Each structure stands twice: as structure tokens, then as C-alpha cells.
Amino acid sequence: MNAERALFADAHRQKMALTRRGARPKTKAFHPEILGHQPDRSDALLLMGVINMVTGRAGEAAASFEDSIRIDSSQPVAHALLGDALLDLCRPQDALENYERALQSDPRLIPAHFGRANALVDLKRPLEALASYENVVRLAPRHSEALLRRGDILLRQKDYAAALESYDRAIELNPSDAGIYHIRGGALRQLHRAREALDSYDAALRLRGDFVEALCGRGDALLDLQEPEGALAAYHEAVRLRPGFADAHNGRGNCLCALRRHAEAVLCFDEALRLDPNHAAAIYNRANAMLGMGQRTEALASFKRAVLQQPGSTDATRSRGDLLLAVRQSEAAAAGVARLPQADPDFDNASVTNFLKRSIVPTMLVSFAVSFGIMYKQRGVQYHSTPTLDVTPRVALTPPPAAPIAAPVRPPAAERQLPVARAGATVANDPHAEEAVRPEDEAPAGPLPVAFHIWNRRDLGRIEGNISNITDRPMSITMRAVSASTQATSEIRFELAPGEKKSYSTEDGLYMQTNDQLTIQSPPYQDRVVRVP
Numbered sequence: 001m002n003a004e005r006a007l008f009a010d011a012h013r014q015k016m017a018l019t020r021r022g023a024r025p026k027t028k029a030f031h032p033e034i035l036g037h038q039p040d041r042s043d044a045l046l047l048m049g050v051i052n053m054v055t056g057r058a059g060e061a062a063a064s065f066e067d068s069i070r071i072d073s074s075q076p077v078a079h080a081l082l083g084d085a086l087l088d089l090c091r092p093q094d095a096l097e098n099y100e101r102a103l104q105s106d107p108r109l110i111p112a113h114f115g116r117a118n119a120l121v122d123l124k125r126p127l128e129a130l131a132s133y134e135n136v137v138r139l140a141p142r143h144s145e146a147l148l149r150r151g152d153i154l155l156r157q158k159d160y161a162a163a164l165e166s167y168d169r170a171i172e173l174n175p176s177d178a179g180i181y182h183i184r185g186g187a188l189r190q191l192h193r194a195r196e197a198l199d200s201y202d203a204a205l206r207l208r209g210d211f212v213e214a215l216c217g218r219g220d221a222l223l224d225l226q227e228p229e230g231a232l233a234a235y236h237e238a239v240r241l242r243p244g245f246a247d248a249h250n251g252r253g254n255c256l257c258a259l260r261r262h263a264e265a266v267l268c269f270d271e272a273l274r275l276d277p278n279h280a281a282a283i284y285n286r287a288n289a290m291l292g293m294g295q296r297t298e299a300l301a302s303f304k305r306a307v308l309q310q311p312g313s314t315d316a317t318r319s320r321g322d323l324l325l326a327v328r329q330s331e332a333a334a335a336g337v338a339r340l341p342q343a344d345p346d347f348d349n350a351s352v353t354n355f356l357k358r359s360i361v362p363t364m365l366v367s368f369a370v371s372f373g374i375m376y377k378q379r380g381v382q383y384h385s386t387p388t389l390d391v392t393p394r395v396a397l398t399p400p401p402a403a404p405i406a407a408p409v410r411p412p413a414a415e416r417q418l419p420v421a422r423a424g425a426t427v428a429n430d431p432h433a434e435e436a437v438r439p440e441d442e443a444p445a446g447p448l449p450v451a452f453h454i455w456n457r458r459d460l461g462r463i464e465g466n467i468s469n470i471t472d473r474p475m476s477i478t479m480r481a482v483s484a485s486t487q488a489t490s491e492i493r494f495e496l497a498p499g500e501k502k503s504y505s506t507e508d509g510l511y512m513q514t515n516d517q518l519t520i521q522s523p524p525y526q527d528r529v530v531r532v533p
Contacts, residue, residue: 042069042071042072042075045064045067046064046065046077046081048061048064049061049062049063049064049065050081053081053085056451056453056466056468056501057451057468057470058085058088058089058453059089059451061081061085062082062085062089065078065082069082074105075105076102076103076104076106077102077111079098079099079101079112080098080099080102080109080112080115082095082098083095083096083099083102083112083115083119084111087115087119087122088452088453089451089452090122090452090520090528090529090530092119092120092122092123093119093123095115096116096119099112099115099116099119100116108139110139110140110143113132113135113136113139114133114143114146116132117132117136117146117149118533120132121149121515121531122530124531126156126157129153130150130153130154133149133150133153137150144170144173144174144177147166147169147173148167148170148180149533150166151163151164151167151187152183152514154166155183155186155190156515158190160187160191161191163187164184164187164191167183167184167187168184176207177207178203178204178207178208178211179204179456181201181207181214182201182204182211182217185197185200185201185204185214185217185218185221186217189217189221192224194224194225195221197217198218198221198222201215201217201221202218204217205218210241212241215241215248216234216235216238216245216247216248216251218231219232219234219252219255220251223251223254223255223258226258228255228258229255231254231258232255232256235248235252236252238251238252239252245275245511246272246279246282246488246511247272247279249268249272249275249282250268250269250282253265253266253267253269253272253282253285253286254285256289257285257288257289257292260292262289262290262292263293265289265292266286266289266290266293269282269283269285269286269289273286278488279488280487280488283305283306284303284306286302287299287300287303287305287306290302446525446526447526447528448522448525448528449469449470449471449475449525450469450470450475450477450496450520450528451467451470452466452468452520452528452530453465453466453467454518454530454533456514462506463505463506463512463532463533464503464505464506465504466501466502466503466504467479467496467501467502467504467520468496468499469498469499469500470499472498472499474495474496475495475496475522476493476494476495476522477494477495477521478492478493479493479504479510479518479519479521480521481510481512481517481518481519481532482517482518482519483511483512483513483516484513484515484516484517490509490510491510492504492509512532513532514532515531516531516532517531517532518530518531
């Protein structure tokens with residue numbers, strides 16, 4: 001028995017050493033050594049599953065964990081590990097069930113609480129996920145990743161103060177993580193603490209000078225502080241480091257608008273839209289720049305496009321209504337304002353009433369005053385008679401005030417966290433890219449046979465992962481990201497040979513943030529949809 005344990009431990013050490021050196025194909029040679037003497041050893045099967053997870057073979061790992069559970073179903077760790085593998089295979093509901101089985105056996109098993117929270121995030125159940133992250137932090141107060149993810153959920157729930165407290169605790173545990181300072185800056189901006197946000201972005205840049213997202217956050221904070229020259233310098237550097245980053249061009253345009261250099265700003269917004277044709281903030285800000293140049297017709301078209309791009313945007317709807325009023329399209333302006341209660345439940349009827357008092361009501365008063373003046377003058381000239389006057393209210397003889405230029409839209413830095421991704425060939429932001437149309441009578445071939453991993457590497461300031469073809473035939477893969485905040489899309493495509501695995505990271509044009517939607521496609525298989533962690 002001692003000899004078998006020694007062999008088992010030696011095989012474990014060698015497999016881990018090979019894994020650390022990247023010699024993944026050779027690790028499989030040790031599997032017979034592990035199970036050679038006792039093929040029904042549940043701990044050996046668990047070890048095989050762990051090594052398969054480390055080497056990116058989530059499907060094989062799940063099979064090993066299931067075999068181990070069949071031998072001994074009382075292992076809470078085995079259920080938790082199986083949950084991890086199923087989560088990597090984009091099966092969050094099955095993963096959740098295994099995490100809960102693990103917690104039934106061991107309610108204090110921290111990896112099961114953490115995995116359960118991650119599965120609930122993928123299932124779009126944020127409040128339950130938040131409770132699970134709270135359990136992790138209660139059981140392990142120094143679990144920095146749980147603190148970060150707790151903060152991310154609180155930020156999306158607009159509980160900015162609680163999110164900030166979570167990020168501060170994470171920084172205490174890991175003060176060299178530039179990504180945490182960047183996200184913390186976004187929370188501070190939402191709390192209107194721009195000076196502290198600027199300090200947080202500067203701390204991120206001291207740790208990593210080429211952190212483009214932190215440079216953009218710095219520019220946003222400086223704009224909040226009404227320092228457009230400094231903000232412009234930050235965005236210039238961001239564009240220099242990553243010319244294909246649409247957010248940087250949009251922010252640069254905002255700075256130029258603040259400096260009343262509207263023609264240059266339009267060029268920046270046009271470049272942002274060339275890189276990302278669906279960049280809602282750039283569409284809206286371009287309309288403001290055109291309005292600043294006095295080109296009302298083109299501004300009106302851009303505001304309309306912004307409303308279509310984001311039907312729930314009260315800023316775009318209000319600005320379009322103001323502009324329509326300014327060009328004497330009062331009826332259309334009123335219709336634009338009437339849309340506001342549907343666009344934003346927080347925009348109450350009082351706001352609509354105030355708008356009408358500010359615009360249409362003064363116009364009617366002017367019309368009545370002019371009519372009354374005409375009547376009085378006629379009575380003064382023809383005082384011997386009492387003529388019958390037409391006192392129907394006339395249209396306004398003086399134009400309404402010009403539409404105000406609305407404040408620029410800058411995506412909150414906290415929600416513009418870390419873009420993604422790397423793969424072979426890249427196709428980013430193709431405005432003509434459309435999903436393949438499948439005939440209505442053709443059913444999908446089944447679940448997409450790939451193993452997929454994605455990690456938010458805040459310590460490196462990027463999101464990265466890998467994807468593997470687990471079939472015996474070549475596959476053409478498309479990965480498409482949709483922004484949760486702007487609905488902007490980007491994608492990458494590549495070919496995978498049978499059994500091949502490819503890695504991706506943030507530099508290849510698939511721009512993603514936490515909680516964005518990522519779709520993995522390879523017709524005729526069913527699409528896989530996941531949320532960015």
C-alpha cells in the first residue's frame with residue numbers, strides 16, 4: 001500500500017511539473033501509473049480530472065469527476081470540481097446543481113459557494129449570486145476575487161458606496177493589482193468624487209503605464225473636473241497606445257467639444273464609428289458636435305439615429321425634442337418629449353410638464369400677445385366704429401430659443417472594464433456581419449462541442465481564455481461580444497482542427513467588459529451564450 005501511495009504521489013508531482021512547464025501532451029502518459037494498480041480509486045480519478053482542468057480539457061475532466069462520484073458519492077469536493085468543469089463547458093444550471101449537492105454535504109466548503117455564485121451570475125440571477133459571494137467573504141474574509149465580483153454586482157445594481165467598500169478591501173489584500181484601482185475609479189466617478197477617482201486611475205497607471213482603459217478613465221475624471229486640456233492629453237496617449245479603441249476616440253471628441261473645437265470633434269466621433277458603427281455614445285456626441293457647428297439638420301439626423309440605437313436613452317430623446325422645437329417642428333418635438341416617460345420610468349410627468357412650460361407655453365403666450373396688440377391698434381385707428389376682429393391665436397412671430405447642446409455621453413469607466421480577446425484571424429466590428437440564416441425546417445445539430453474558458457485577469461488588466469475543439473472534425477468558430485451598456489458588437493473568427501485549442505486575450509479586437517454577452521457559434525450546432533466574468 002505504501003508503494004502504491006508513493007507511486008501515486010510521484011505521478012502527481014511529475015504531472016504538475018509538466019503542466020507548469022507547458023508540456024501538456026505528455027501528462028496523459030502518467031494516467032496508467034495513477035490507476036494501474038487500483039482503477040477504482042476515487043482520489044486518483046479526482047486527480048486526473050484536476051489535471052485535465054488545468055490543461056484545458058474540461059470535457060475529460062467532467063467525465064473523471066463523474067466516475068469518481070459514481071465510486072464515492074459522498075465527496076463534496078468531487079461535486080464542487082464537477083461544477084467547475086460544467087461551468088467551463090457553459091452548462092451553468094448543471095454546475096449549480098452540483099455546487100448545491102456539495103454544500104449539502106459541507107456547508108462551509110468555500111469553493112462550492114464561490115462556484116455557485118459564478119453559476120448564478122451566468123444564469124442572470126444577480127441577487128442570489130451576491131448572497132453567495134457574501135457567504136464566501138464571510139467564510140474567507142481575505143478572498144480577494146470574491147470581493148471583486150461582489151463589487152462588480154453591486155456596481156451594476158447602482159449601489160456605488162457598497163461597491164467602493166468592496167474594492168477598497170480587495171486593494172488592501174492585493175495593492176499591486178492595477179485593475180482594481182481602475183474599477184474603483186469608476187465607482188468613485190459614479191459617486192461624483194472625481195478628484196478621488198483621478199487619484200485611483202493614476203495609481204493604476206503607476207502600476208501599469210500602458211493601461212489604456214485607465215488612461216480613458218483618467219480623461220473622464222478630468223472632464224468631470226472641467227479640465228479638458230489634461231483630459232485631451234490622456235486620450236491622445238490612449239489613442240497612441242491602442243489606435244483601434246473606439247472609446248478612446250469618443251473621449252477625445254468629448255474633450256474637443258468641451259474646448260469648442262467642434263469640427264475636430266466630429267472627426268474623432270467619425271473614427272470611433274468607423275471602428276464601432278454601433279457605438280451609441282459616439283452617435284449621440286457627434287450630434288451634439290454638429291449642433292455646436294450650427295448644422296441642425298445633420299444633428300437632427302444623428303439624434304434620431306441615437307434614439308433608434310438606444311430607445312431607452314432619455315438624453316437622446318430629450319435633445320432631439322429640443323432641436324425639433326428649435327427648427328419650428330413643435331408638434332414633432334412634443335411627440336419626442338411624450339416618449340420620455342416610456343424611455344425612463346424615473347422621468348416623471350412633472351419633468352414633461354416643466355419642459356412644456358419652458359417651450360410650447362411661452363410660444364402660445366407670444367402668439368396671444370401679438371394678436372392682442374393688433375386688435376388694440378385697430379381699435380385706436382378706428383375708434384368711431386367697433387369692428388369685428390378675428391382673435392384666433394396666431395403662430396409665434398418670434399422664433400423659440402435655440403436648442404441647448406446636451407452634455408456629452410461618456411461610458412462610465414467602471415463599466416468599460418477590460419476588453420477581450422485573442423485568437424487566430426480577427427474580424428472586429430464588421431458592420432455588415434450577420435448571423436448565418438438557418439432554414440426554418442432545419443434543426444440545430446446539438447450542443448456546440450467545444451471546451452471554452454474565460455478569465456478576468458485584473459492583475460494584468462485584460463480578459464483572456466481559450467477554446468478547444470473536442471470533436472474529430474475541423475470547426476469554424478465565431479465569437480461575438482455584445483456590450484451590456486451600449487449594445488456595441490465585435491467578433492473574431494478562427495479555424496480549429498480536431499482536438500486543437502487556441503488562446504485569446506484582450507489585444508485582438510473582441511472588446512468585452514464584465515457582464516457583456518458572449519456568443520460562440522459554429523453552425524449547424526446550437527449557439528453558446530455566456531456572460532463575461
